[in-house]
Amino acid sequence: MxxxxxxxxxxxxxxxxxxxxxxxxxxxxxxxLCMNCYQNGLTRFLLTKIPFFKEIIVSSFSCPNCSWSNxxxxxxxxxxxxxxxxxxxxxxxxxxxxEIVKVDSATTRIPELDxxxxxxxxxxxxxxxxxxxxxxxxxxxxxxxxxxxxxxxAEKIDGFIDELNKLxxxxxxxxxxxxxxxxxxxxxxxxxxxxDESLSISHYKRTPQQDAQLGIKEEEKPSxxxxxxxxxxxxFNTNCPECNAPxxxxxxxxxxxxxxxxxIMATNCDDCGxxxxxxxxxxxxxxxxxxxxxxxxxxxxxxxxxxxSETCSILIPELEFELGMAAVGGKFTTLEGLLxxxxxxIVSKNPFTCGDSSTSDRTxxxxxxxxxxxxxxxxxxxxxxxxxxxxxxxxxxxxxxxDPDPEMTTEKYTRTFEQNEDLGLNDMKTEDYQ
Numbered sequence: 032m033x034x035x036x037x038x039x040x041x042x043x044x045x046x047x048x049x050x051x052x053x054x055x056x057x058x059x060x061x062x063x064l065c066m067n068c069y070q071n072g073l074t075r076f077l078l079t080k081i082p083f084f085k086e087i088i089v090s091s092f093s094c095p096n097c098s099w100s101n102x103x104x105x106x107x108x109x110x111x112x113x114x115x116x117x118x119x120x121x122x123x124x125x126x127x128x129x130e131i132v133k134v135d136s137a138t139t140r141i142p143e144l145d146x147x148x149x150x151x152x153x154x155x156x157x158x159x160x161x162x163x164x165x166x167x168x169x170x171x172x173x174x175x176x177x178x179x180x181x182x183x184x185a186e187k188i189d190g191f192i193d194e195l196n197k198l199x200x201x202x203x204x205x206x207x208x209x210x211x212x213x214x215x216x217x218x219x220x221x222x223x224x225x226x227d228e229s230l231s232i233s234h235y236k237r238t239p240q241q242d243a244q245l246g247i248k249e250e251e252k253p254s255x256x257x258x259x260x261x262x263x264x265x266x267f268n269t270n271c272p273e274c275n276a277p278x279x280x281x282x283x284x285x286x287x288x289x290x291x292x293x294x295i296m297a298t299n300c301d302d303c304g305x306x307x308x309x310x311x312x313x314x315x316x317x318x319x320x321x322x323x324x325x326x327x328x329x330x331x332x333x334x335x336x337x338x339x340s341e342t343c344s345i346l347i348p349e350l351e352f353e354l355g356m357a358a359v360g361g362k363f364t365t366l367e368g369l370l371x372x373x374x375x376x377i378v379s380k381n382p383f384t385c386g387d388s389s390t391s392d393r394t395x396x397x398x399x400x401x402x403x404x405x406x407x408x409x410x411x412x413x414x415x416x417x418x419x420x421x422x423x424x425x426x427x428x429x430x431x432x433x434d435p436d437p438e439m440t441t442e443k444y445t446r447t448f449e450q451n452e453d454l455g456l457n458d459m460k461t462e463d464y465q
Contacts, residue, residue, distance in 0.1 A: 058077050059075070059077075061073075065094040065096065067097050067099040068096050070096040070097070071096075072092055072094035072095065072096070072099075073095075074090060074092045075090065075092075076088060076090050077090075087132060088104065089157055090102065102157075104157045105134070105155055113234040113236060114213070114241065115211050115214045115216065115234055115235075116209070116232070116235065117208070117217075117218040117231075117232055118206065118208050118233075119206070119207045119218055119229060120206055120229040121198070121205050121229075122204050122229060124200075124201035126229070127159060127164075127199065127201065128159050129218060129219040129221065130217075131157075131162075131163055131216075131218055132216055133153075133155060133211075134211060134213060134215050135153065136211055136212055136244070137209050137210065138209070138210045138211075139207070139208070140208040140210070141198070141205055141206065141207060143203075143206060144191070146167075160207060161199055164195055164196075164198060164199045168199075171192050171195075175189070212241040212244070212245060264281050264282070264283045265281070266281050266282075267282070268280075271298070271302065271303060273305040274300065276300060276301075276303065280297065280298045281298075282295070283295050285363075293310055293311065293338060294311045295309075295363055296309045296311070297309075310363040316424070316454060317422060319443040319444060319446070320419070320421040320443070320446050320450065321419075321423040321444075322419045322441070322442040323417070323418040323419075323427045323441050324418075325366075325438060325439045326413075326415050326438045326439070327407065327410070327412075327414055327415070327416060327438075329410055330409060330410030331410075332410075332438075333366050333408055333410070335365060335366045335427060335428040335430060336364075336365060336426075336427075337366050337369055337418075337427050338362075338363050338427075339359065339361060339418065340361050340422060340425045341361045342421060342422040342425075342454065343424075344420075345359075345369070345418060345419075346416075347407075348414075349413075349415065350414065354373060356420075359372055359376065366416065366427070370404055371408070373404065374405075378400065379401075421446045421450040423443075427439065
C-alpha cells in the first residue's frame with residue numbers, strides 16, 4: 032500500500048551478490064494485506080545475485096497480527112532460450128547444505144522414492160536441499176490428522192514421510208532432479224568454477240505446450256478443415272429418400288482405433304420418421320484388398336465393432352451364403368447388428384416370401400435361413416464370417432489388440448482386373464497429372 036523504506040543503491044548495480052556477512056542489505060519494505068487474517072502486514076523485497084548464476088528477487092511477508100509468514104523467490108532475468116535439468120547425486124550430509132533456487136515452473140523428482148513435485152504447485156523458493164525436503168515433509172504432514180480419521184492412506188503417507196526424513200538425515204544416497212523449462216532454477220556447485228562430479232546439467236528445447244505454460248506464446252492450434260471436422264458434427268440440408276420432404280443429414284469424422292478414419296452420415300426425416308445411416312471411408316482405396324475371416328466361438332463375438340464399406344461382400348461358408356458388395360451398403364455397427372441386417376434383408380423384407388410370388392419351398396428355406404442366423408447370434412452355431420473388401424476399407428475389431436487375435440485372420444491380396452474395373456481404377460490415371 033505504501034512504501035516505508037528503501038535501501039540506497041550502491042556501486043551502480045541494483046543486484047548485489049548474496050552474502051551472510053552483508054549487514055547493509057538493500058531491502059524494500061511495503062505494507063501489504065495478510066491473506067490469513069486480512070490485516071496489514073509487511074513484505075520485504077531483496078534484489079540479490081547468486082554467484083555463478085543470475086539475479087533473483089527474494090520476497091518475505093510477515094504479519095504482526097497473526098504471526099503468519101511466507102517467503103518466495105522470482106527470477107529477475109528473462110526466460111532462458113532453453114530448459115534446464117539438474118541431476119544431483121546426494122551422497123553425504125554435507126550435500127544437504129547446497130543452495131537451491133527452484134522457481135514455480137520447475138518439477139522436482141526423487142526417483143528412488145518415486146516422488147515428484149509437479150510444476151506450479153509451489154511458489155518459487157531459495158533454500159537448501161535440506162530445506163526442500165523439510166518443505167515436502169511439512170506439506171505431507173499438514174492434513175495427516177484429518178487423513179487418519181477419514182482414510183486408510185495416512186499410514187502409507189507416514190511411512191513416506193519417514194523415508195524423506197531418512198534422506199534428510201543422510202542415511203541413504205539418493206538422486207535429486209530439478210527440471211525447469213524456464214531455465215531459471217539453480218543447484219549450487221560448491222566446487223565452482225571447477226566441475227562437480229556429483230552434479231550434471233543438461234539443456235533441452237522446450238515443447239510448444241511448455242512455451243504456452245510460460246506465457247511466451249500461445250499453443251498452436253490446428254486450423255485446417257480436417258482437424259475441425261474431427262471435433263464437430265456437420266449438418267447440411269437434403270431431402271428424405273422416402274417422402275422427398277426436406278430433412279437434415281449429420282456427418283462426423285471418426286477415428287477407429289487400430290484402423291483409420293471413416294465418415295459417418297445419418298439422415299432423420301421429421302415428416303415420415305424415416306432414418307438412415309451410412310459409412311464411407313475417410314481415406315483412399317488401399318493398394319491391396321483385405322479379406323478378414325472370423326471364427327465365431329462365443330456369443331461375446333457378437334459385440335465386436337465392425338465397419339463394412341460399400342465395396343465389401345459377406346460370406347458365411349457353412350451356410351453357403353454370399354452377399355454382394357452393394358447389397359447392405361456401408362455400415363459401422365457390431366457383428367450382431369450386421370447379422371440382423373442380413374436377416375431383415377433376406378427374410379423379413381424379401382418380397383418373394385409373401386404374396387402371389389411366394390412358394391412354400393422358398394418360404395421354408397428362407398425361414399430356415401433366418402433360424403440359423405438366430406442360432407449364430409445366440410452362439411449356438413460354429414461358423415466363420417468372411418469380410419472380403421477389394422478396396423481394403425473394411426474393419427473387424429480385434430478384441431486382443433495390439434496382440435494377434437487367435438480366432439481372426441486378416442489377409443491382404445492383389446485385386447483382379449475385374450475387381451479394379453468394378454472400383455473404377457483401371458481407367459484412373461494419376462501419373463504426370465497436371
